[in-house]
Amino acid sequence: MLLSAFLSRRFRAQSGAKEAQNGFVTFIAKASTIGILLGVAVLIVALSVINGFEQQLVHRLLSVVPQVEYVAPSRPIEQWPAKVENLQKQAGVTGAAPFISVNGMAQYKSGLKAVEIRGVSPELEKNVSSINQFIQGKLISQMSTEEVILGSQIVDQLSLQQGDSVTLLIPQVNQTSNDILAPKRVTLTLAGIVKMGGPIDSSAAFIHLEKAQSLLGYNEQHVTGLRLKVNDVFYAHQIALRVGQTIPDYVYISSWFRTQGSLYQDIQMVRTIVYIVVFLIIAVASFNIVSSLVMEVREKQSNIAILKTMGAKDSTILATFVMQGLTQAFVGVVLGSLIGILLALNISSLFTWLSQLAGANPLEGVYFIEFLPSKLVWQDIIVTVIVTFALAVLATIYPAWQATRVDPAKVLGN
Structure with missing residues (x-):
């Protein structure tokens, strides 16, 4: 694993040095990192806002409207x-x-x-x-x-x-x-x-x-x-x-599910839609990892062939390119999480400032609150990070496996 980490770092350094000559591979790699960054950040912010609406529904609206009523x-x-x-x-x-x-x-x-x-x-x-x-x-x-x-x-x-x-x-x-x-x-x-x-x-x-x-x-x-x-x-x-x-x-029996239940169901439906849409964005970004690694493997065929002739195992080659892809995902996840957490913690103040700047509040008179709530739940961040890394691992397996199939005799012979 130490050798694979060293080789992965050297390959990235070589790609950086050759970026001026062949920047397309580097562009695809950066695009996948930016895609993961945006997807993670948007998911954290969106889930925080949804959690905020659910919290306000329980602690604000449902503390005032009747939870249960018996009406004659x-x-x-x-x-x-x-x-x-x-x-x-x-x-x-x-x-x-x-x-x-x-x-x-x-x-x-x-x-x-x-x-x-x-x-x-x-x-x-x-x-x-x-x-x-x-x-x-x-x-x-x-x-x-x-x-x-x-x-x-x-x-x-x-x-x-x-x-x-x-x-x-x-x-x-x-x-x-x-x-x-x-x-x-x-x-x-x-x-x-x-x-x-x-x-x-x-x-x-x-x-x-x-x-x-x-x-x-x-x-x-x-x-x-x-x-x-x-x-x-x-x-x-x-x-x-x-x-x-x-x-x-x-008496007629009534609960808040009859009067406000549609609002709660809407919040849960939006949560599901956000999960699906944003994870599709992350999946597309992970597909870019596949593209960049496939081109990276083709570009590094001679290096792979030399490593194999020196006795490098297939598992070492496989781990090297898996680390290449996970590094791109790691940078995107870390930066996306930081940006998402920062925005989630300040989205309420930012929304208020933008509303004052525009001179209109789109939530006023429409919903039961006039501000944009936010509640950061660490479990959402953990799930986002785990799923993103899982998609990144799946994206790196095929290109890394292709790297292990490089035939040194054919490559070095040409």
Whole structure:
């Protein structure tokens, strides 16, 4: 192996010296190194961004949107305090809280905006939601019965400011004749603003649970739904089905997989596509290693013949050219990993700077975040390096084997 390493280094030195005369082989070798470098760097950055989106999905979006909900379709759920206490004792459940949800309109002066009015318990909501982290002004736990907390896009559209009086319109339907009645109107003070990014900012309107009960004519024991927080969000649906059997009321069972599952599936699909596409790029770069080594073997036939006449074994010749190809891959992997890690660690700041420079943020109002997240996972780097080296080894086997088939008599005779 030491002899093979020495010969490989000498062959590279000879190729460098002859580059001015025959630079095509060197160009192919450099192209394969650059291809591997770019492939490794792009894969590390892309996977880091995908991991960042998945992390933000779990720790940001899924900490606010309902992980599990039990919604009464017709009659309200009765005796909710006892049922919340029972749900909190179930395995896999870390928190439970009641809510009342109804669609309505927010009105300020001549402006109208459709909202989802959600009556929540200030004391229990913190057990199932981290929405307080994204509220400017009064938190839900500090909200009174005469106050409302709205999403930032609703506030902007209606030109509201904290402390303004906003009117909520709640539609009513005659339960007997199904006729639409005049909506109920209630005027509340804007106490807080939700600024999270994404759809919640454009639809959320939080009011006190007692206020929602009085508006809908419920007593203090009635709610329209129960909400859970679970210890593992990826098993939320299984927990929802199991725990739902303990609720005696007729309810619809819903988990975040129904409301946000498509987003999670999109993230996983993009991860798979990135793996396939980038590894194909690396495979093409590895094919360039085959081309460069085949030409290298043809160029070094006389050297190989002399080495064989001096007693060099086929295994030595094979290892020499395998090392030639692995050296190209090693340089590409090391430089690509360094560049990829550097970009992955700074991609969020770079994206913010470019957005400010362009004067527009392509993520704003589209996704649940307004920045480009990044999470560097070392396992991804290790897998990338191993697969790249495996492809490089496969690429060097055929040219190196061809080198062992050189016939000294024919080469030296010519």
